[in-house]
Structures are given as structure tokens and as C-alpha cells.
Amino acid sequence: MRILILHELDDLASARRTSINHAFALVKYAPQHEYTLHSTRQPVTARLRGQVFDVIVLDTTFLCWRWARPRSLWLDRILEAYDFVAKSDAVKVALPQDEYDHAEILDNWLSDWKVDLIYSVCYDHREEFYPRVRNSARILEGLTGYVDDVDVDLMERFAVPFKDRQIDVGYRAKALPAYFGRTGQVKAELGDRFRSRLTGRKLNWDISTQERQTLVGDAWFQFLGNCKFTLGCESGSSLLDARGEIRECVERQLQRDPTASFEELEQACFPGQDMRKVYTAAGPRLFEAAIARSCQILTPGNYVGALNPGEHYIALAPDCSNAEDVYEQMQDKDANQARIEACYRALVDNPKFRYRNFVAGLLAEVRDAATRKARRLPDCGTLPGTIPDELALRESYTRAVLRAHQHHIEDVKEIRLLPNFLHAVIVTLVRQMLSLARRIRG
Numbered sequence: 001m002r003i004l005i006l007h008e009l010d011d012l013a014s015a016r017r018t019s020i021n022h023a024f025a026l027v028k029y030a031p032q033h034e035y036t037l038h039s040t041r042q043p044v045t046a047r048l049r050g051q052v053f054d055v056i057v058l059d060t061t062f063l064c065w066r067w068a069r070p071r072s073l074w075l076d077r078i079l080e081a082y083d084f085v086a087k088s089d090a091v092k093v094a095l096p097q098d099e100y101d102h103a104e105i106l107d108n109w110l111s112d113w114k115v116d117l118i119y120s121v122c123y124d125h126r127e128e129f130y131p132r133v134r135n136s137a138r139i140l141e142g143l144t145g146y147v148d149d150v151d152v153d154l155m156e157r158f159a160v161p162f163k164d165r166q167i168d169v170g171y172r173a174k175a176l177p178a179y180f181g182r183t184g185q186v187k188a189e190l191g192d193r194f195r196s197r198l199t200g201r202k203l204n205w206d207i208s209t210q211e212r213q214t215l216v217g218d219a220w221f222q223f224l225g226n227c228k229f230t231l232g233c234e235s236g237s238s239l240l241d242a243r244g245e246i247r248e249c250v251e252r253q254l255q256r257d258p259t260a261s262f263e264e265l266e267q268a269c270f271p272g273q274d275m276r277k278v279y280t281a282a283g284p285r286l287f288e289a290a291i292a293r294s295c296q297i298l299t300p301g302n303y304v305g306a307l308n309p310g311e312h313y314i315a316l317a318p319d320c321s322n323a324e325d326v327y328e329q330m331q332d333k334d335a336n337q338a339r340i341e342a343c344y345r346a347l348v349d350n351p352k353f354r355y356r357n358f359v360a361g362l363l364a365e366v367r368d369a370a371t372r373k374a375r376r377l378p379d380c381g382t383l384p385g386t387i388p389d390e391l392a393l394r395e396s397y398t399r400a401v402l403r404a405h406q407h408h409i410e411d412v413k414e415i416r417l418l419p420n421f422l423h424a425v426i427v428t429l430v431r432q433m434l435s436l437a438r439r440i441r442g
Helices: 017-023 025-029 046-050 060-067 071-081 083-087 103-112 123-129 149-158 178-197 218-224 245-256 262-269 285-291 323-330 333-347 355-372 390-404 406-415 420-441
Strands: 002-007 034-039 055-058 091-094 117-120 138-141 167-172 205-208 227-232 235-237 279-281 295-298
Touching: 002 025, 002 060, 017 025, 017 060, 025 034, 025 355, 060 071, 060 103, 071 083, 071 103, 091 355, 103 123, 117 123, 117 355, 123 138, 138 355, 149 218, 149 285, 167 178, 167 218, 178 205, 178 227, 178 235, 178 245, 178 262, 178 323, 218 227, 218 285, 227 285, 245 262, 285 295, 285 333, 295 323, 295 333, 323 333
Parallel strands: 002 034, 002 055, 055 091, 091 117, 117 138, 167 205, 167 227, 227 295
Antiparallel strands: 235 279
């Protein structure tokens, strides 16, 4: 099949590992197809417009253009530049996240483009988010990230034996703006609250919500593999901002008064609206910490329906009022080891949460959607589950990516510009192959 993946990952060196895994899972686990990977940082050429695709995937990062300001300038430009997608008869797949943010804009966009499949990470609220497109699209339950086979192998190299880990409690989180409501504030406040509750305890902390201390690539796995315990909570919002009006109001208020408190912003922009509903989903870190065999300390939540407090993680109240009890549980080495292994079995060993199986399921849904559209698709060939080993997977992945960018090389000749993305992909793949070769020799 000829598959177009639209994304916004131009610089892989600074991109989060989970974003790369999510955007290019099809390339990695179904490399037998012909891919065109197109970043919106690249020009939309005549060749791209004229090519016929069987499947078009709208990645999470591509759909983030609904947040661009001013919308009349940026989103309208995107819709105009990629109008060939709306006209295409391909099976169209959308992978949105943060669906509560600009929900109406997203719903109209996917409906106008006649999207066939939507993988919703806030699946329980799908009827609220997609009142228009749900009449024509099939909405399936999706996750913000899955377990990647290569990540499991890499962590075996990066993870430090538990007793030798230098960080007692680790945490990284982004400080979310007020327009995500009180639920959004918990994510940023959790680390500082927990640390302040246990002041005086001899713990080695590595907690930060600063953008400059964000960890990407191998550094993130090295961090998790050196943490005995990892803090966490579900990501999300307790506000539904259908058209971005709450966000615009908050940003205007902060321009007038950068020191405005959450309560002041609430009163000015969304009085009485917060916490009417809570829209949450488990982030990729849930799986990454499990891969690292770091004992997780989590606020209560659904956690993909796979984890139970006490059995798989230590439960922490959102206000950290039970921090002392959590500290006592952290001292029980046997219980913590049991939690680590139970969490690993529930998440990492469960095929349901593997990218390999997500891709297989997505391709099956694509075939069903094509049948509903009375369209014949080329043979899928080997399915993801039949790739024999990691070496074959890496080699197939490399061939698929280089084949995908052969078309972009033709575009380079047309526009006389080497896309940064092409260079970054090649460099990343070469590094992966060299790393694999060294590990095989060792």
C-alpha cells in the first residue's frame, strides 16, 4: 500500500522518543509498504499533490495545528495547502491527542476531510468531542503511546540494577497553563508537593517542571533507568475548550498581568466551568517507567484499565496528604520489587500494549474501512507479528524510511533545499544500526 504520514517532527534530535515512536510506528512494524513521510516544515510540492495514496495518516503532531495563533492565518493555510487530502479517496486515519482542547475545531476538521478512522485517547468522551464526524467515521480507543520493542531492548542496556540507582525519586512534567483547569495543575504541582511533604527525609530527588531540564532521546531512558521510584499521574484537563476561547482569554490576561494566579484567571476566563468533567488519559511515561522497572508512585486513576493501587504501584493522594505513608511503603524492598514485576507483566508483557499489535489492528481497520468505501487495496504482505527478530526489524525499518525519502530527494531537486527532517532521520537510523551492531558483537 502507498501510505502518506503527515506530521510535524522536523528535528528528531530534539523530539521526544514517544513522539517519534507514535508517528512512525507503521514504518517500523509494517515496512513492506511504500511510505511518504511529510513534515509540514517541508513544502507541499506538485509531486506530493499529484501522488495517489491508499492510506493517509494524520499524526498527533500534525493535528496540533488547530492550536496555532492566529488561527485565521495558520490553520487556514494548512487546510488550503493540504486540500488534496480532503479530496483524496484514500482511507484516512487520525491520531489526535488532547481532544478537549479545540474540540469543535478538531471535529469540523476531521469531518470536512472525510476521515474514516479516529483513534481517541479520551474514548469515553467521544460522543462529546465528535458530534459531527462520528456520523461518518469509526471511532476507536487509542493510547497516547505504546510499548516499543526497540525501547525494551535499549532499556536493558541503560537500566542500572535497582539497588545501585542514584536517584530515589524522579519526575519530569510540563507546567500546564490555567486553561487546562485544576486537573492540569496537578501534573506540575505533584513533584514539589511530594518533596515539601517529606522535607527532612534523606532522599535524593531529581524533580523538575522546567523546560530547560526536559530530557529527550537516550537521556530520558538513562534517567528512568537510574530512578528507584518515579512519580506520575494521568494527563488531561478539567475544562472543555471547544474553540480555544478560554485559552485566548487566559493568554490575554497574562499579557496584562504575567503574575496572575490560577484563581484570578479562573474568575476572569472560566468561572464555574472547571471540574464539571475531567478528561484524562495515561501518558507514555506509564509504559516507559514500567520498562525501566522503576517502582511507580501514582495518583489514583484508570491507567489503561491494567493497574491496581498497592498491587502495581504505590498510591499517592493528589494533594500528597498521605506522603508519610507512601514513604513508609517505599522502605519495603520486597513489596516494591513485587510491584515492579507485577507492573511489568501488566504493561510490558501484555501484547495489547505493544506498538506491533497496534499497527496490526490499525491495518485491519484500514482494510475494513476500504471495504466500506468499496475500494480495493493492494495486498498487505507480511503482517507485523511475523517479523522474525530485532535485526530484521531494524533492517526493514531502515529500508522503508530510506525508500520513503527517495521521493523527497526528487523534491529537493525541485526546490533546491535539503529538508532538515531527511538529514535527521538518516542520522538517527545510522546511529541505531551502529548501536545494534555493537550490541550484537558484544
